[in-house]
Amino acid sequence: MPDRRVSAAALVKRKGVPFPVVTAYDAPFARFAENAGIDVLLVGDTLGMVVLGYDATAPVELRDMERHGAAVVRGSQHAHVIVDLPFGAYEASDVRAVESAVRLVKRTGGSSVKLEGGVRSAARIAAIVNAGIPVVGHVGVLPQTAALGEGFRRRTARDAILADARAVAEAGAFAVVLEMVSAELAREVTAALAVPTIGIGSGPDCDAQVLVLHDVLGMYPDPPPFVRRFADLESVAVGGLRAYGVAVRERTYPPRTLQ
Numbered sequence: 075m076p077d078r079r080v081s082a083a084a085l086v087k088r089k090g091v092p093f094p095v096v097t098a099y100d101a102p103f104a105r106f107a108e109n110a111g112i113d114v115l116l117v118g119d120t121l122g123m124v125v126l127g128y129d130a131t132a133p134v135e136l137r138d139m140e141r142h143g144a145a146v147v148r149g150s151q152h153a154h155v156i157v158d159l160p161f162g163a164y165e166a167s168d169v170r171a172v173e174s175a176v177r178l179v180k181r182t183g184g185s186s187v188k189l190e191g192g193v194r195s196a197a198r199i200a201a202i203v204n205a206g207i208p209v210v211g212h213v214g215v216l217p218q219t220a221a222l223g224e225g226f227r228r229r230t231a232r233d234a235i236l237a238d239a240r241a242v243a244e245a246g247a248f249a250v251v252l253e254m255v256s257a258e259l260a261r262e263v264t265a266a267l268a269v270p271t272i273g274i275g276s277g278p279d280c281d282a283q284v285l286v287l288h289d290v291l292g293m294y295p296d297p298p299p300f301v302r303r304f305a306d307l308e309s310v311a312v313g314g315l316r317a318y319g320v321a322v323r324e325r326t327y328p329p330r331t332l333q
């Protein structure tokens with residue numbers, strides 16, 4: 075049976091043609107994104123903050139990604155669904171990384187997995203790719219371990235970022251997220267790689283752009299400075315819920331004539 079979803083190979087062919095990627099964490103928003111013509115969805119471990127109410131990604135467990143990844147797959151038809159490997163699911167060994175990635179794609183039906191780290195994660199990426207699972211790399215700011223190093227400051231260290239991106243691509247990643255890399259450097263990395271770069275806070279010259287759904291739609295109170303809010307769903311939601319509350323208090327809902 076032919077795969078009905080956009081494949082990793084098809085995404086590689088988009089190199090040089092800008093395309094949007096958005097995070098999704100549940101079935102309805104996966105459907106909305108697909109209906110909006112976005113066919114690459116990332117089940118990011120930002121789940122921890124924007125959905126589960128943690129203040130970091132580190133507490134997210136593999137089982138959280140399984141549950142939300144599966145919901146996104148059920149809510150979409152054709153999109154390529156990338157599912158994040160959470161902190162603790164791949165660092166210890168190649169074997170552990172492959173086991174986690176296999177579990178994630180088996181239990182979610184996701185199309186690929188993503189993991190953080192450049193040179194230091196190259197062996198993990200190669201092991202997962204050798205097991206037959208497409209991988210997206212992630213270099214620049216690495217939120218899972220940001221507290222240990224340079225934090226969330228924009229990355230400008232040219233040689234280190236180039237080495238990280240090259241290592242990830244050479245290990246077999248079919249795309250690389252560049253998070254908070256200076257625009258100039260992101261352009262250079264994008265030109266240096268044969269696979270697409272997916273930028274977040276890294277300027278306009280990446281092959282693709284990714285944003286967190288809750289930032290795009292105005293559902294999160296503290297978006298990073300590079301975010302543009304394309305809608306204000308918080309106002310819409312609060313307005314709708316206020317109207318419902320008023321209607322119940324004033325007994326205008328439900329009507330007497332209908333059950």
Ligand code: KIV
Nearest residue numbers: 097118119120274284
């Ligand atoms: O977890 C996530 O949502 C991500 C994006 C910010 C790239 O990794």
